[in-house]
Amino acid sequence: MFFYMYLTEYINGHVHLEESDMCESDGKLFLTEAFSVIMEEILHKGTDSKEKVCEWKDPDQLRALLDLDLREHGESHEQLLQRVQDVARYSVKTCHPRFFNQLFAGVDYHALTGRLLTETLNTSQYTYEVAPVFVLMEEEVLRKLRSLVGWSEGDGIFCPGGSMSNMYAMNIARYWAFPQVKTQGLWATPRMAIFTSQQSHYSMKKAAAFLGIGTDNIFIVQADESGSMIPEDLEAKIMQAKSKDAVPFFVNATAGTTVQGAFDPLNHIADISERNGMWMHIDAAWGGSVLFSKKHKHLVSGIERANSVTWNPHKMLLTGLQCSVILFRDTTNLLMHCHSANATYLFQQDKFYDTSLDTGDKSIQCGRKVDCLKLWLMWKAIGTHGLSERVDKAFALARNTGARSSSHRCATFCYVFRVERHVSWKRCATVCNGFEMRFLLFGGCVRNVGPISGSMYINHAVLKRHLAQWVLVK
Numbered sequence: 383m384f385f386y387m388y389l390t391e392y393i394n395g396h397v398h399l400e401e402s403d404m405c406e407s408d409g410k411l412f413l414t415e416a417f418s419v420i421m422e423e424i425l426h427k428g429t430d431s432k433e434k435v436c437e438w439k440d441p442d443q444l445r446a447l448l449d450l451d452l453r454e455h456g457e458s459h460e461q462l463l464q465r466v467q468d469v470a471r472y473s474v475k476t477c478h479p480r481f482f483n484q485l486f487a488g489v490d491y492h493a494l495t496g497r498l499l500t501e502t503l504n505t506s507q508y509t510y511e512v513a514p515v516f517v518l519m520e521e522e523v524l525r526k527l528r529s530l531v532g533w534s535e536g537d538g539i540f541c542p543g544g545s546m547s548n549m550y551a552m553n554i555a556r557y558w559a560f561p562q563v564k565t566q567g568l569w570a571t572p573r574m575a576i577f578t579s580q581q582s583h584y585s586m587k588k589a590a591a592f593l594g595i596g597t598d599n600i601f602i603v604q605a606d607e608s609g610s611m612i613p614e615d616l617e618a619k620i621m622q623a624k625s626k627d628a629v630p631f632f633v634n635a636t637a638g639t640t641v642q643g644a645f646d647p648l649n650h651i652a653d654i655s656e657r658n659g660m661w662m663h664i665d666a667a668w669g670g671s672v673l674f675s676k677k678h679k680h681l682v683s684g685i686e687r688a689n690s691v692t693w694n695p696h697k698m699l700l701t702g703l704q705c706s707v708i709l710f711r712d713t714t715n716l717l718m719h720c721h722s723a724n725a726t727y728l729f730q731q732d733k734f735y736d737t738s739l740d741t742g743d744k745s746i747q748c749g750r751k752v753d754c755l756k757l758w759l760m761w762k763a764i765g766t767h768g769l770s771e772r773v774d775k776a777f778a779l780a781r782n783t784g785a786r787s788s789s790h791r792c793a794t795f796c797y798v799f800r801v802e803r804h805v806s807w808k809r810c811a812t813v814c815n816g817f818e819m820r821f822l823l824f825g826g827c828v829r830n831v832g833p834i835s836g837s838m839y840i841n842h843a844v845l846k847r848h849l850a851q852w853v854l855v856k
């Protein structure tokens with residue numbers, strides 16, 4: 383009875399969970415004014431090449447400027463707007479034409495609209511009743527991405543980033559190989575062996591550690607000079623694992639390595655995986671987007687033979703963080719079987735709609751952010767054709783920029799410093815840091831630095847039309 387009275391009051395708007403000292407109209411006014419700051423400071427100035435990528439400050443200076451302390455009482459409207467200004471001013475504008483750091487860049491305004499819509503609607507992707515639009519949309523986007531991989535059926539889910547997508551793949555592969563692990567844990571499994579190249583992303587190590595498989599059970603496969611896995615060494619490492627009584631169950635191939643942008647030989651690796659009864663995963667977080675391009679999709683030839691694929695549209699396609707999927711060829715509902723916990727308060731089977739639309743139990747999360755809308759809206763806006771042009775352009779820019787370009791590399795541009803034997807890595811790092819500082823002080827932002835077999839690599843995702851001229855001029 384009390385509950386119904388409370389509910390009626392609540393519905394009539396008499397009970398507010400929000401704090402009392404800000405009325406709704408003040409909140410809306412603040413948002414409107416803050417939005418003008420966002421438009422001006424980030425989307426106008428932040429995309430103007432005459433402005434800086436970032437007003438760079440040392441940590442101590444920045445702490446003082448930001449006045450980060452959280453106090454007993456709230457601040458005024460004007461002070462808060464100044465906070466918004468400061469955040470925009472001292473942050474790195476990744477939408478800036480001279481932001482070349484990491485594997486993402488730029489701004490796509492349709493995707494950004496999707497991101498803002500997602501934040502404003504603030505729902506969770508788990509059930510149809512709370513996210514009807516997004517459950518159907520996720521299903522469709524995943525279907526379309528799978529069809530680009532070459533699968534007419536299968537499964538998948540949006541994950542909070544490529545590292546998580548890779549971890550999903552490893553977990554599902556382990557469940558596929560040792561289904562008893564879900565209930566009995568690692569007690570019921572033999573020593574497991576994972577194979578991945580020395581150029582693969584570090585999330586493989588994190589996943590092996592997090593899942594209790596252990597980083598010592600990752601057998602690192604050698605890569606050639608271009609960064610591609612050497613299949614003969616994969617075979618040798620499988621033999622080595624077997625000789626140590628470890629069971630090979632998972633091989634990770636990379637399509638677009640993080641530093642060099644190399645593609646592993648997928649068909650060759652698929653042959654080896656099949657011969658050894660292993661799950662083949664492809665980490666195509668960076669390179670997966672070549673599937674849109676008629677010109678470059680040969681780089682991932684054989685991708686359809688994988689059991690799972692990680693793909694981050696938030697990198698080359700510019701959807702904005704975060705937008706990552708893990709796709710499965712499996713049609714036996716492995717994802718649900720492996721992760722489901724059947725929480726009865728959320729996933730009741732006697733709802734008034736088709737409960738197979740409640741896909742939340744496939745996830746290891748409970749609440750899950752909507753990540754499909756930004757990609758869907760951007761795709762609607764420019765079509766598959768526009769996305770393919772975007773990928774081709776990124777490759778063309780990388781090739782035009784020149785250095786170390788190669789026909790089997792992703793849209794990555796590398797400066798390569800050959801290091802003399804007597805020069806220490808510390809000295810190399812100093813040179814690279816100096817290089818980065820120069821860019822920063824000139825208002826640019828670059829680099830991913832990695833030492834690879836006697837060379838120091840500084841790489842960029844070349845997604846900007848300005849890069850070619852700019853690097854030459856400075």
Ligand SMILES: Cc1ncc(COP(=O)(O)O)c(C=O)c1O
Pocket residue numbers: 485542543544545546583585636638639640665666667668694706
């Ligand atoms: C090849 C590759 N895989 C996975 C990841 C991790 O993706 P995320 O940063 O979304 O976790 C990256 C990130 O750079 C990557 O380059």
